[in-house]
Amino acid sequence: MKARICTTESTTPVSLDFRTQQIIQLADIDGHIRFIQALMGKYSFPSEQKAQLQTELKKIQDRQNEKALNMAVIGEFSSGKSSFINALLRENLLEADAIQGTTVASTLIGYSPERMFCTYGRGGKGKQTRSVENAAALAKLLAAYTSGNRKDENAQHLEVGYPSDFLQQGIRIIDTPGTNSLEQWHEDVTKEAIREQADACIILTSAEKPFPESFCRFLEDNLEDVLQTCVFVVTKIDLVPPKQQARQLEYIRKVLKEKLSVHDPLVLPYSALPVINGTGTEYIEGNRETEERILKFLQEQRIRIQLQRCMALSENAMGRLKESMEQISSQQEQRHLQLMQAVTTDLQGFVMRKKSEISLSYQENTNEKLKAIGENVDVWIRDKKREVYEAFQKPATESGIRDFLQTKLNPLLEEKKSEILKNAGISAESSSKYLSEIQSIAEGHCRRFEADFKREYRQLELLAHDLVQEVDKSVRLDDSLMTNIQANIAIRQKVEANVKQSNRGFMGYAGAGAAAGAAIGSVVPIIGTTAGAVIGAVAGFMRFSKKSDDSSRGTAFRNQVAGDVNAVVEQYFRSLKDSVLQFFYQNAANCWMQVERVMDQYLTQYTGIVHEMRKRDQHAQEEAALKIRAIQGDISLTQQQLEQIKSVRYKISQM
Secondary structure, eight states: OOOSSSOSTTSOOOOOOHHHHHHHHHHOHHHHHHHHHHHHHHSOOOHHHHHHHHHHHHHHHHHHHOOOEEEEEEOOTTSSHHHHHHHHHTSOOSOTTOOOOOSOOEEEEEEOSSOEEEEEOGGGOSOEEEEOSSHHHHHHHHHHHHSSSOOOTTOOEEEEEEOOHHHHTTEEEEEOOOTTOSOHHHHHHHHHIIIIIOSEEEEEEESSSOSOHHHHHHHHHHSTTTGGGEEEEEEOGGGSOHHHHHHHHHHHHHHHHHHHOOSSOEEEEOOOHHHHHTOOGGGHHHHHHHHHHHHHHHHHHHHHHHHHHHHHHHHHHHHHHHHHHHHHHHHHHHHHHHHHHHTTOOHHHHHHHHHHHHHHHHHHHHHHHHHHHHHHHHHHHHHHHHHHHHHHHSOOSHHHHHHIIIIIHHHHHHHHHHHHHHHHTOSTTOOOHHHHHHHHHHHHHHHHHHHHHHHHTHHHHHHHHHHGGGSOTTTOOOTTTTSSSOTHHHHHHHHHHHHHHHHHHHHHHHHHHHHHOOOTTOOOSSSOOHHHHHHHHHHHGGGSOOOOOOHHHHHHHHHHHHHHHHHHHHHHHHHHHHHHHHHHHHHHHHHHHHHHHHHHHHHHHHHHHHHHHHHHHHHHHHHHHHHHHHHHHHHHHHHHHHHHHHHHHHHHHHO
């Protein structure tokens, strides 16, 4: 975790000797960061993988931008850890005789011009910062959180700002709980500090009792992978007779090699209490050399850690690239195999069988519907004829009857025709529910065909789904095909056009009938000659001499012309019924033509789509091959980068 109050803004830059400068130049961490950035910017990794890579890259970048060196100090209770840190600070900040703590806090100590104390709660929340007047007050406050006198389970992380010359060099000390605590969280905090915060670990052991079994077990279980890159500081070296100190250090090296398999351990002596108490001036020079070697080790170890992180991130990215390459290859191979299976489908035979099967069912359904329409037309005509005959019976005189026949009968028939056409829904003012029902029958059979097709050719539909929107327009005859759009769009548009055309003809013939003056019995199938027929009939009765205009003469005249009027009216409505039914029969035939057209379009669409899929499959194979070659090239470059990092790490180890 980064320090928030222990910044390096006011610190003196850590001095780098020529060897360290060479290592920094040789490592070229910034170059590796740029390479990984370019690699991640070039490819669209899955969101979860991308987030993981970006998180790891940010850690490397943040650590590279941060100049402070983080030094984690690890040791058992009573190993002299607090005294060691106090000696580095040249002041008694930590309580050296503290009992095993009970709080869940690690402590980060960094440079600050003023003495500061800060606590952080769970997840970095609950920050509390305060300024402290003097060293004694700060030490007392810190002891309350680390020595068991105060229990604050929310304080998971402590930070201390301290005006120390040692810290002003750009060093931050991470003080971890003792590893032989009875609390499991102590070990968890220590492991987290080493892996997430520290540039290097300083492992302390007492010269009197070096590396007891409990401490060795902790190191083996939790820090085995980082032991090779730690500094081992032997504290309380002043308690060993001077003549035996070198032998004790050699013994500790042997223990590290044999028990913990550390190949070439860096073991350094340190004597804290005599220096702090002012009684051990003979240890000042030795301590100074140890501190310088620790500082140098921190500088170099930070570079090694950054290299290791770059290496791990590059290996991770390379793994993602290999997965992408395998996925591209696998997906393309799968699509190709599916296409090869789909194009062998005998769709033409399927369409012909379905046409025959659906045609019979459609005829049966529409015949039932047309029969029902005919029955409705009979009812309407019966009612309208009755109204016409009632109107014929109303005039009482011969002149009234003559006037009715000459001026009122034809308009009345036209009026009744309009009402019947309106009931049928084929007039300009209304829409036909009956025509819609016929259309619905056709649409139902289209959906049936589409459902059968999708069941029979599921694989083709799945393949075509991605391509149908891009197929050439000359192939895409109808948007309703090979998609889930209902086929009724094409049917409705075509049938409605036919209805409008039929209506125009229907109304046109009606206007020309009167002028034609056709004789009784010569009424054409399309209604419109009624007026001429009635005029002819009335002229035939003009041979009767008009003697009077009384009601008795009117009755006789009505009886004489009734037969001719009945013939005209009956023929008129018979022709009207024939025309209405003919209209619906014609549109039923038109609907079937559209159903057939839909099925034919499937066949045409299939041919076009297969052709297009073959072209696109070829293009996709070429494109996949290009992508794979590009990924292989980047994998090769990443492998070269990894080899370069390994080479640099080896050169650094030999310097």
